[in-house]
Amino acid sequence: MTEKRKIDAIDRKLLHELQRDASISHADLAERVGASTASCWRRMRALEADGLLGRQVRLVNAARLGRGVNVICHIKIKNNSIETTEAFESFIASRDEIMECYSMSGDWNYLLRILVADVEDYNRFLMRTVLRHPSMATGSSHFALSQVKYATAVPL
Incomplete structure (x- = not known):
């Protein structure tokens, strides 16, 4: 989609x-x-065709499944070469524990939101998986104490 679609009320x-x-x-x-x-049906199909509506999913309660710990992790990779970034991003895409990943400006290259069962689970994942990846330089982890707001709806 090259042009921004005009949507009405x-x-x-x-x-x-x-x-x-x-x-x-x-x-x-x-x-x-x-x-x-x-x-409505025609409008929904048009919104899908224009890329404004994506696939339908159901939201799962992670805490009820024993995955209630959210960790925000800043990542710095060894260098910004295409090979290194592609290797790191491919690795990130392959890991189910990593719920979100953003390429960042500033001091850190990436920001990850990682969902785990507990601190021990995160330590295992960090030490045995993330930090062992060849593109990794360093990371900084921050544990969410509580979820104050979680939204999936895009402001209209």
């Missing part, structure tokens, strides 16, 4: 409702946004 309502509950029926969605069911 009904599209915004659709996006808002779908971010709240993607399992809503087309009939209920149409009622909530003030449009016909067919119109």
Whole structure:
């Protein structure tokens, strides 16, 4: 998509409702946004085609599954060569514990959000996996004490 798609008030309502509950029926969605069911369906397909709507997922309660510890980890790699960054990013993509990864400006090259069971689990993952990767120079870990806010909905 090269141009930014113009969305109207009904599209915004659709996006808002779908971010709240993607399992809503087309009939209920149409009622909530003030449009016909067919119109909602067409608009949803257009939003998907334009890349504004992605795949549907269900959110899982990580703590209930024994993975309630969020660790924010700053990473510095050895150098910024294409080979090093590609190797590191490929490694990151292969690890399920790493929930998010951002390439950063500033003193650190990457910021990771890692989800683990406990401190011991993180220590094992850090020492045996992350720090042993050949592209690693150093890292700094910060444990989340509590989750004050977690959002998945993009502001409209």
